[in-house]
Amino acid sequence: IKKKLGIDKTKTILVCFTHVYWDSTHMGLKAVSKDMMSWIEQMINFVTSNDKFQLIIRSHPGETKVPNALKASLTIKDSLNLRFKNIPPNVKIISSKSNISSYILAEMADANLVWNSTIGLELALKGLKPFVVADAYYSKKGFTNDYLNFNKLAKDLINLSKKTKINRINSNERKFLERFCYEIRFNRKFNPPFYLDTKCILFNYSRTFK
Numbered sequence: 001i002k003k004k005l006g007i008d009k010t011k012t013i014l015v016c017f018t019h020v021y022w023d024s025t026h027m028g029l030k031a032v033s034k035d036m037m038s039w040i041e042q043m044i045n046f047v048t049s050n051d052k053f054q055l056i057i058r059s060h061p062g063e064t065k066v067p068n069a070l071k072a073s074l075t076i077k078d079s080l081n082l083r084f085k086n087i088p089p090n091v092k093i094i095s096s097k098s099n100i101s102s103y104i105l106a107e108m109a110d111a112n113l114v115w116n117s118t119i120g121l122e123l124a125l126k127g128l129k130p131f132v133v134a135d136a137y138y139s140k141k142g143f144t145n146d147y148l149n150f151n152k153l154a155k156d157l158i159n160l161s162k163k164t165k166i167n168r169i170n171s172n173e174r175k176f177l178e179r180f181c182y183e184i185r186f187n188r189k190f191n192p193p194f195y196l197d198t199k200c201i202l203f204n205y206s207r208t209f210k
Helices: 036-048 076-083 102-106 119-125 150-158 171-187
Strands: 013-016 053-058 092-093 111-114
Touching: 013 036, 013 092, 013 102, 036 053, 036 076, 036 092, 036 150, 053 102, 076 092, 111 119, 119 171
Parallel strands: 013 053, 013 111, 053 092
Antiparallel strands: none
16 A cells, blocks of 8 residues: 555654545534644645655545435545645545555554544554544543644644554553443434434434543
């Protein structure tokens, strides 16, 4: 994959996992930037002035690998091409149509950055502590690196070493993580009366681990 993407193995590899534009769950959150696209734009500007980094932007497969009615009319890649006349050489954008595994990308990375998407939990379960840059429902629980300030994020990324353990889950964190995931995925689901006889399932996160 590194060869296919033209990844420079001597650089510190950062992977940003994005949302689908129409998914409202990423909107209106306290975060390192005013919105998700502003964050991605800041990340590109950040690595442009810090050549030690290789930035990979992984577009969400849900942009295109879904039924036609759910496909995004504007993809992250489209938007970045409109915002940047030239994408820097140390930035790679992976299309939502790509079959490259997000999990393999995460294993390659020195830091995995997410806004508030579920892949943050998935990576944590794989032992990779994500850098969460918005106020996600699973942030501030001890198994994520949490940021609401871009300057603090940039400082920690600059000081990031390939030997650091900031991007790994320890055994105590994993115990709580597994319990948390079980609670929100199994114990906090419910079907309201007006949705009876449908397949619609809503999630109740409000009372989880208060």
